[in-house]
Amino acid sequence: MLSVALRTLRARWATFTGSFVALCLGVALLTVTGLALASSATAPERAPERFAAARVVVKGQDTLRVPTPIGDRESRLAHPRPVPAATVAELRRLGPVVADRSFPVRAADAPADLVGHPWSTAAFAPYDLATGRAPRTAGEVAVTGDWTRPGRQLHTDRGPVRVVGTLTSRGFENAVFFTNARAAQLAPSVTQLAVEADAAAVREAVGDSAQVLTGNARRLADADPGRDGEALTAMNSLFGTAGGVTAFVSVFVVASTFAFAVAQRRREFALLRTAGATPGQIRRSVLTEALAVGALASATGCVLGSHAAPRLAAWVVDNGLAPAWFTIGDHTWPYHAAFWTGLIVALCGATTASWRAGRTGPTEALREASAESGTITRGRLLCGTALPLAAAVTLGLSLAGDPADLLHRKSYISRPMLLITAAALLCPLALRPLTRLLTWLPGACAMLVRENTAAGMRRTAALAAPVLVTVALAGSLLGATATLNRAKTTEASERTTAAFVVTPPAGTGFDDAALRRLRTVPGTEVSPTSSTAVHVLEDDVALIRSEARAVTPGPLAATTRLPLAAGEVSDLDDDSIIVNEEWQRHRVGDRVRVWLGDGTPRTLRIAAVMTTGTGDNGVYVTPRNAPGATVDRIDVALTDDADPNTVATALRKALGPGNGQVLTRDAWLRSTHPDTNRTTRLGLLLVLGIALLYTGISVANTMVMATSDRARDLAVLRLAGATRRQVLWLTAAEALTVVAAGALLGLLVSAVNLAGMASALALLSAPATIELPWQALGATTALCALLATTSALAPAALALRRRPAELAGVRE
Structure with missing residues (x-):
């Protein structure tokens, strides 16, 4: 079997090129991320800077x-x-x-x-x-x-x-x-x-x-x-996510490649069966091919990763994602982890294909029809059914237990993988009706596209699956951040009723003289607030820190509408606190032991309880319970007869030049609009870049592998009177139809994933509006379409250079 496998690899090198490139790239990325993670596991202690000469x-x-x-x-x-x-x-x-x-x-x-x-x-x-x-x-x-x-x-x-x-x-x-x-x-x-x-x-x-x-x-x-540790934690999250997505997507590419290759070679396997090969020998042959490709690709990937890692370290330093001292250290375990992971991915991807190859019967060699049936195996159907059920169960448990967990980055990045995997496994079932729907228009071209995609369903599924994964990742990840940011913006808008918000220069606060001047502006109700924090011990073992604002109850009620679930803002005094439902104890009237922002212990009565929301509904205390806090925001409400323009001019005059800025409510909401932090944004773009790269590899490999099967079909069209241009238009139309089908399935998966987040927001009494990233989805789909049409037209154009009769196998 080893000699047969090696001869097969030599004869069908084009078939395995895509798997080799995908695995090589995946192992290289795993090597790079592993080396980066190992090098950033601990931060070297900085030497003293400002007090280097102090005793x-x-x-x-x-x-x-x-x-x-x-x-x-x-x-x-x-x-x-x-x-x-x-x-x-x-x-x-x-x-x-x-x-x-x-x-x-x-x-x-x-x-x-x-x-x-x-x-x-x-x-x-x-x-x-x-x-x-x-x-x-x-x-x-x-x-x-x-x-x-x-x-x-x-x-x-x-x-x-x-x-x-x-x-x-x-x-x-x-x-x-x-x-x-x-x-x-x-x-x-x-x-x-x-x-x-x-x-x-x-x-x-x-x-x-x-x-x-x-x-x-x-x-x-x-x-x-602690800035070095914080930067390394963010970088670890970035590289860990990239490594996980690399492994996740590479499994799809390799598995679909081997599955399609086995489907193409069913007659070849049937001839081996006719010659006396047993099912076990066929399976071992396929696995041996995977082992050879996987070992060579993994070794090559490790070499590429060793050269790319130092360049990545320089890039993250230059872009401020890592401290200036960060470099790639001398570690060996990332190479072992990447190599064996790549090899295991190759073998796992080929396992299902090998079982299908072993089931090929000797009579398959007599088949002339190329139409496919039974494009989804029993095991694939079982896994594809079990994964959505698992996703539904885990989502239900989270919604019933801790909905806020669904809003965390680790959740909205990892949870979509279940549904994306299930959709990729079950996509052959949906592709046939979906492609028929997309080609419902009358005409010869639409009919040919419809019948060709239906007849080559394995080819169609192999092309649609990576598109589905890429679009679903873009919609789920970018949509999650957009939905969460939209909810936070709506919360802030509903909570702020002030006409103006006065803010100091960054990193500073207002002094008493500035506060006195601002309070003298006629026609206003001024509400100065300070940033602080409150700590509480839950279950006698967990010390929880909550961000807080120090406020005066009367002015606060005039400028802010708190999302209260119980109690009244007016009940807040120096002996009480306003908490949210996320606190373990959140019943109005209960007394809780807390530590204030400077560590002072206090026992305060709960005056009111806010809904949990997106997590920005913090804690409110009075200024007496925020020692050391400086006023860093002043909300200004207007009396009924006050003129906004006159008040704005008076506020700016009272504030003085260089002491801050006076913003209207709408301008302040725009300036504080929540944006995804830079590290998270780069991480998501890196994830989508990896997915797009693998999509290109998978699509190109599928099209190249399918060229030999399509050559006779294209020749028949030429012999039937179709021009070369018409055949190429038909090929492009088929590719675009499949991409559209995969994109629609990916969009559906994204909507289902975001519906789970919207449910969590609704349970937390936060605005629950699904925000799909249409611009990113459109760009992703367009790139997939460009990759698919280019990969389809290039081999088709090369095949059409030969004479139609020669392609069709007809003797002249």
């Missing part, structure tokens, strides 16, 4: 720790605690203490990420003066980098300042150094400080009131010390 850094507590029966649970505080004044006084007895303050700075014609510090902290990076001198007065600053020069006047959101010096950049920030006194005015709170003293003495003085950082731990005093 000891004392940082206020920024982590909440709650003891539970199974150990302490931790969560980041929304408002890190400042270092207590008593602790600072005790530290001053040990040695020099330098208070650190960091705050965003905005200036015209300057980097967007400017951050302010007191001058005394510049020595800890350390920064060196390149030009000019240090700031000495409140109106002077020194900046890092070469984007400006001494003597330039800057108009910042912190007031006008003059640059008196520049410092050599250290590469991790664009800093603006004020005098110590001016920095203390701009940022009164001290959350960390540098101490020139013995570390042991500092720890004894500090106790549990703050953190003492020495050595490499000083990096925790830098801005966003």
Whole structure:
């Protein structure tokens, strides 16, 4: 059987080229993603940046720790605690203490990420003066980098300042150094400080009131010390999804290729049976062919992946998806995983085909008719029926238990695979009536397309299946994000009743003076709110963090319509809280133990309960229960006799230049419209790109394999009087008809998948409107149509170069 299989591969190399390319590409992608995942499993600890030259850094507590029966649970505080004044006084007895303050700075014609510090902290990076001198007065600053020069006047959101010096950049920030006194005015709170003293003495003085950082731990005093871990987590999700889809789609391509190849070779197998070959020998022959193709393709894919992985690492770094230090490490397990996965995929794809080949009877060699029957096997029908039932059961359990889980990315990416697989398995049953419906018009061309697609149903299914998978993936994945974003937008629109929304510059808040000025604008009801967080311990073991807003009940009711399931907004006070139905305890009147944004424990009464919605219905508390929070949004309602234009002008005047912007309700809703984050968007585009690539491979392979079968049909048409152009038009029409059928089936699968998400939104009392990505679906279908027609016309045109009588096998 080995010699027969090898001779078959040599004689039918075109038949197996598509499988080889698909497997090789799949293994290469699996190798690349495996190497990327292995290299990003752990992030190397960064060296200290801002405090590299500091001896000891004392940082206020920024982590909440709650003891539970199974150990302490931790969560980041929304408002890190400042270092207590008593602790600072005790530290001053040990040695020099330098208070650190960091705050965003905005200036015209300057980097967007400017951050302010007191001058005394510049020595800890350390920064060196390149030009000019240090700031000495409140109106002077020194900046890092070469984007400006001494003597330039800057108009910042912190007031006008003059640059008196520049410092050599250290590469991790664009800093603006004020005098110590001016920095203390701009940022009164001290959350960390540098101490020139013995570390042991500092720890004894500090106790549990703050953190003492020495050595490499000083990096925790830098801005966003967890950014590397967050970037790697997002990248792992991106590559994990790409790897999963690669394996998922490659199984379809390989399985359909082997199934179609076996269908084409039924007479060949029948002759082997007539010559005495047993069914087992036929099956072993097919599996041996798959083993040879799979081993060679997998090995080639591993080599390609080893060369592509470093280029991928450079690409993700250049596009900001990974930290600058990210590179591909020296790992071996991704090669083993990719190689054996590719080989298993090849063997699994050929298994069903081998059983079909083994059932070929000797009398098949006597058949002259090429019409196909029984295009769907019993096993395929069973699997295709079981998968929708499994999808329905799992969907029902999720809707009954936790509908919110269906809105998570891992769910709306993985769940559609069940229905897509089922549709691909059962598509031969739907293709015959669907193609007849698409070719219902009278005429010879429509009749020929209808009969040809019906007679070659295996060829039709092999072409339609990858189109179905690609369109269904595009509709399900992009439609899920669009549907969820539409629901969030509608929620925000229904919740916001204010005429204007006043927002500060990014990363800042409003001070008391700005609030007083805005409150004096006539004809308005002003509702200032702050971002904060609340923690609750569920089941005595799970510490859950909920985003919250600090509000004043009266103004809130005038500017916001909360989606309440029970209770009243007016019942909110300093001893109560508004929660949503996602909380474990959410009955009005119950008291819940919570930890506020700065870690302060409180027991609050539930004043009202909101519906769960899309997850943006957070928690509401009063400003007294949000210590450390600054006002970052002001909603403004109008009285009945107020003129909107007059009020808008007065609000902008009261706000002052550079202190934020006054937006109408509609403008604010547009500016805060939820968009899919960049990493997720790139991940979905990568998934769809992989699917389209495999579609092209599958379609081209199917058309090339079918050329030998179609050659005689095309010759008969030529002998019947059809011109070469007419035959090519007919070939293109058949390809477009099959693509249209596959796209319609894919659209149907997308609609069913999105209906599940809409059901979850309805159960969560969120707007449930299905949003299909028509533009993406149209582009995907057009690309599939282009691939199909090109792959159909190219071999047909080559075949038509021969004389019709020669193609038909007629002697002249």
